[in-house]
Amino acid sequence: MTVAARAPLHDLAVCGGGISGLALAYLAGTRGVADVVVLEGAGRPGGKIQTEWVDGFCCEWGPQGFLDNVPETLALVAGLGLDGELVRADDAAGDRFIARNGRLRKVPLSPPAFLTSDVLSLPGRLRVLLEPFQRRGALEESVFTFAARRIGREAAEVLVDAMVTGVYAGDPARLSLPATFPKMRAMERDYGSLVRAMLARRKSGGGGPAGPGGTLTTLRLGMQQLTDALASALGAGVRLGVPVERITRGAGAFAVRLGDGSEVAAKQVAVAMPPGAAARALGELLPEGAVAALQGIPYAKVAVVMTGYRAPHPFAHPTRGFGFLVPGRERRRILGSIFCDATFPAQAPAGATLLRTLLGGARDPGALDLSDGELLALARRELDHFLGGDPEPDFVRIIRHDYGIPQYTLGHLARLDEIERAAAAIPGLHLLGNGFHGIAANACVVEAERIAAAVAGGA
Ligand SMILES: Cc1cc2nc3c(=O)[nH]c(=O)nc-3n(C[C@H](O)[C@H](O)[C@H](O)COP(=O)(O)OP(=O)(O)OC[C@H]3O[C@@H](n4cnc5c(N)ncnc54)[C@H](O)[C@@H]3O)c2cc1C
Structure with missing residues (x-):
């Protein structure tokens, strides 16, 4: 034996x-x-x-970067001797856009800009101003219920839906506020109001291009x-x-x-x-x-369609800025698109444009059933709708995550x-x-x- x-x-x-x-x-x-x-x-x-480089175009399969405001990640990077390799988002990535009624609107970054912005209707903006006077909510409620109560239904459907789409590819009516955005629950608890809490935070500084409270950061060769x-x-x-x-x-x-x-x-x-x-x-x-x-x-399925264009300015709408998000009420089939070359210029050949368009999510899991050809055609139609133009891409990569992003x-x-x-x-x-x-x-x-x-x- x-x-x-x-x-x-x-x-x-x-x-x-x-x-x-x-x-x-x-x-x-x-x-x-x-x-x-x-x-x-x-x-x-x-x-x-997972990062792939093809002819000078950088294709991130998953995360594009991380915010540089978490000491643990920076210490990990430094411990590996990689701090000289960190690349922070370009200042050009400061602008973000949200789709409303079929058009992209610049996200206002200051209270005065918000008051004159067209990202919400006038009644929608005025309702946001009433935020400090709203009552506190239940210990656990959905992100949508919380937002609609505090800043009104329109702002919840446009601004908060876009944020949830951008981070979770999720449905705000199903996600738990204390599990997904615990800081918001804490702001309400500690200050009685998000506006009061944000004013207090502004006094203490923070923020940067492409990320509240930090700057989106990657490494020279990608994540x-x-x-x-x-x-x-x-x-x-x-x-x-x-x-x-x-x-x-x-x-x-x-x-x-x-x-x-x-x-x-x-x-x-x-x-x-x-x-x-x-x-x-x-x-x-x-x-x-x-x-x-x-x-x-549960997990949300996500498809990433990367398209690269060597011709300068391939769309009517300039692709300077971080990118745009599409709230669910627009009834479109993309979640948004990131302007990768504006965010990290070294991730595309000089003068080229690189877009990272997201589809699927909790809102549209069926998008992952489409063939690669159908996904690309759909992404191009949607980019045409929002950016104006359907240029032939010189680079295409389609990535599918059947278990993309966990849904809290x-x-x-x-x-x-x-x-x-x-x-x-x-x-x-x-x-x-x-x-x-x-x-x-x-x-x-x-x-x-x-x-x-x-x-x-x-x-
Ligand atoms: C499209 C997309 C975009 C994203 N963008 C960002 C972003 O910009 N910024 C950001 O911070 N985060 C982003 N994320 C989230 C980020 O990717 C995750 O936070 C992170 O990568 C998760 O790491 P993890 O190790 O927890 O899980 P995973 O990366 O999922 O690792 C789990 C591992 O377990 C392995 N495994 C599974 N089953 C078994 C088994 N039976 N035996 C052994 N191994 C197994 C898998 O193969 C995998 O390697 C994004 C995610 C996606 C999908």
Whole structure:
């Protein structure tokens, strides 16, 4: 009889090698957790973060950047020796546009500009002025209910819908305010009014091109430079093409079963996979209620259509600025389009225009059923509608995310509570990723830092 060689006992196994898992593995290492293995199902590290360069056009599959106002991300970048590689959005990206009644309107950036802007009707603007006099709301309500109560229905349908579209590709009537925009709930709680809170914030400074409270930032080679640097710092500690199927716990160690039937043993396990995959892997370890809560975190499908044009000024409407968003009430089929070359000039050849048009989202999941040709034709029709002109693109890339952006719908905080109470009852088990406490790359790094500290402390 042959005795199978005992699997080495790692200090930490991280399941999922997106930015959450890679950052956790790296940060745990810097805190003295010596033997860390990352188990990634796909054939490449980085998850949603993927950058492709074609003939001088930069194609970001997922995030385009992160706001430079989160110290944890900047410290991570500096720790990897990449601070000289940071690229901040150009000042030209300061202008943003919102579609209203079929036309793009500049988003006003100051109270006087708002009063004279055509982004809302006059009654809509006057209703916003009544914001300080509105009553407080329930502890949990949808983003739409909150916004309509505080700033009126029109501003909710135009301004807030556009913001939710831009960040979540989501439906404001289904998203939970305290889970998605906790700062707004806090502003109402602490100041009784968003206007009063914003005035107080303006006094203390902040803000920059392409991002309230920070400047949109990427790296010279694109976002993948960050995940590539993490993966190469981790070296052989990153295993690719090894989907995690089941996580169980025996005497003093976790066993992680992989797709090929082999097992990895570790003293602690961190699950940095999307909640649906986490639910499948943790089915034997977590109680039914927590598994159902994980399964209850839905995702919006998103398609990204990248189009590049070598001819200068290919559209009637100038594509200077960050880009434009299209609220649901416009009844159009794109969520918006980002003017990539204006935001990050080095991401397109000199004089060229690069647009990143988003389709799908909670509003229009059926868009992902279209063929590539149909998606491109649809994006071009919509760009023609808003920007004027249908120039032939010199560069096209179509990217589909069937599990694009997690939706923190009503009840999200209760689901999180159930999941986290169950996980806390199993010492050494950790959950992270953008399905839980924040959908942006910055939030992933903040969570990774918090969990690295817990892992190092042996929790
Ligand atoms: C189109 C788009 C645009 C975005 N734009 C921005 C932006 O501009 N700024 C911003 O901050 N954020 C943006 N985001 C969000 C950002 O991409 C995420 O916050 C971040 O990349 C999520 O990282 P993660 O590691 O938590 O998850 P993921 O990147 O999803 O990583 C999870 C990993 O787990 C792996 N996995 C899944 N199942 C298994 C399994 N069974 N076994 C092993 N591994 C498994 C996956 O292959 C993946 O690598 C955008 C997202 C999308 C889709």
